Amino acid sequence: MYVIICGAGKVGWNLARELLAKDQEVTLIESERRRYLTVEQELEHAVQYGDATELWILERAGIQRADLVIAVTGDDEDNILICQVAKEKYLCQRIVARVNNPRNLPHFKLLGIQPAVSATDLILRLIEHEVPQYGLVHLLALEEERLEIIELEVADGAPAAGKRVGEVTLPEGSLIISVLPKGGGGIVPKADTVIAAGDEVLLILDPGLEPAITAQFSPNGRG
Amino acid sequence: MFVLIVGAGRVGSSVAKKALELGHEVSVLDADPLSHERLDQGAGESWEDRGGLFTVGTALEVDALVEAGVERADVFIASTNGDNTNLVIAQIAKKRFDVPKVVARVLDPARATWYAEQGLETVCPTQTAIELLEQAAFA
Numbered sequence: 001m002y003v004i005i006c007g008a009g010k011v012g013w014n015l016a017r018e019l020l021a022k023d024q025e026v027t028l029i030e031s032e033r034r035r036y037l038t039v040e041q042e043l044e045h046a047v048q049y050g051d052a053t054e055l056w057i058l059e060r061a062g063i064q065r066a067d068l069v070i071a072v073t074g075d076d077e078d079n080i081l082i083c084q085v086a087k088e089k090y091l092c093q094r095i096v097a098r099v100n101n102p103r104n105l106p107h108f109k110l111l112g113i114q115p116a117v118s119a120t121d122l123i124l125r126l127i128e129h130e131v132p133q134y135g136l137v138h139l140l141a142l143e144e145e146r147l148e149i150i151e152l153e154v155a156d157g158a159p160a161a162g163k164r165v166g167e168v169t170l171p172e173g174s175l176i177i178s179v180l181p182k183g184g185g186g187i188v189p190k191a192d193t194v195i196a197a198g199d200e201v202l203l204i205l206d207p208g209l210e211p212a213i214t215a216q217f218s219p220n221g222r223g
Numbered sequence: 224m225f226v227l228i229v230g231a232g233r234v235g236s237s238v239a240k241k242a243l244e245l246g247h248e249v250s251v252l253d254a255d256p257l258s259h260e261r262l263d264q265g266a267g268e269s270w271e272d273r274g275g276l277f278t279v280g281t282a283l284e285v286d287a288l289v290e291a292g293v294e295r296a297d298v299f300i301a302s303t304n305g306d307n308t309n310l311v312i313a314q315i316a317k318k319r320f321d322v323p324k325v326v327a328r329v330l331d332p333a334r335a336t337w338y339a340e341q342g343l344e345t346v347c348p349t350q351t352a353i354e355l356l357e358q359a360a361f362a
Contacts, residue, residue: 053307055333077283077307081334089337104283107311110319 004029004066006052006082007073008039011098015070016043027061031073053081055089063090072098076107083113114143136214139202149177149204155219156197166191171212174205227252227296227322229282229312230303234328234348236261238300243275247298250276252291282312285319293320301327310338310345317343 001024005012008030016028020043028043029052030036036049050057052073063069069086071079079097086092099105099118108116128137137151154161160168165176179193180186180200187193195201203213226242228235231253239262242249251262251270256279262270270277280287282303293299299316301309306329313327326344329335335347 053334054331055337075307077305077311080311081307085334085337088341101283103285106285107283107315111311111314 001025001067002062002065003027003068003070004058004061004063004086005070005072006079007071007098008035008047009072009074011072012070013039013043015072016046020046029057029061053078055085058082058085058090063092066090066092068092068094068096070096070098074100076100076104080108080111080113084111087112136210141207146207147204148207149202150210150213152201152203152214152217154195154197154199154201154217157219158197158217160195160201160216161197163195164191165189165193165195168195168216170203170216171205171209174203174209174213176201177204178202224248224297225250225292225295226298226300227288227292227316228300228302229253229288229291230301230309230328231255231258231261231277232302232304233261235300235302236264238302239275240266242298243273248274248276250278250292250296252278252280252282252287253303254279254281282308285315288312288315288320293322296320296322298322298324299326301325306331306334310334310343313343 003019003024003026005016005026005028008028012028016026019026026046028039028047029050030039030047031051036047039047048061052058063086069083069092071082073079076099083095083097086095097108097113097116099108099116102118102120105116105118138148139151140149142148176189178186179189179195182198205213225248227250228239229252231239231251239249239251259270259277262275262277266273278287278291280290293316299322301313303309309327309329313325316322317325326346329338329345329347330349332347332350335345335350339345
């Protein structure tokens, strides 16, 4: 796989390092002269000097044959532009963009730059995971497919506690895909798998069904 | 017409003043409060007294664009000092806010050409300078 990474900051440099260690072909592009010289000490010919938002710099790096373009500069407008030309001008199949300011995320979406990764969002996700509110954690949002996967802890006295998977009242468009008993070891459940209080369950669902689902796993059926 | 100009450098501020003279309603957005001076320059009255609007804010912030009136703009001019900023905000004005007339200043001829081919109106001062110099030197 040939990967072009734009921006040799901490993220870009380490990504390049990891991908090279996995025997991928990588070109890293850095526009700041001193940073380039520092990175070049280690990565040698795998790093090129130049502004990756200039088309000839991308062409010099061989964007026509790139399988993946990753834009991780510190400027969101630069990341948007790089991904937009990679995708629309050079018909690169896969792009990944870094969102520095989460408030700019709608711009990435508007211009079709997906996936766009925001560190703030990732950390928020982790916080949600460590400090779940209402016991519900968003594990994965498949935006294109309009599906999401959530994790819930089954509370004492919840309508679902003690029931078989097949008996839990769930809204149309949702499905229990795993039951994780307290002691560890997840199972892919059958209709007769019994859910106990304290278990965690994973569900796949259409976005927006969370309140109806939460109700089944909270004490006294409160959402 | 309501004209929104983002970026009040030499170019943006001159176009803004011209638009005001022509009788348009003109709003200017710039991240630097001091850029306001360029709008006052050469006129007896301040920019606001002449009827102009001025907002301090970052071009990529939707709140700033809305405060500057992007929702009712008939013309949107992206003239900050960053090509990529201009290209991105021009597309936001066009696709998100449906501004009928959008123009972006892009210094790099390659990017200006490609985005123009994609249907975004771009103005490339570098290309203009190249042509004028060629004419002056070799015509």
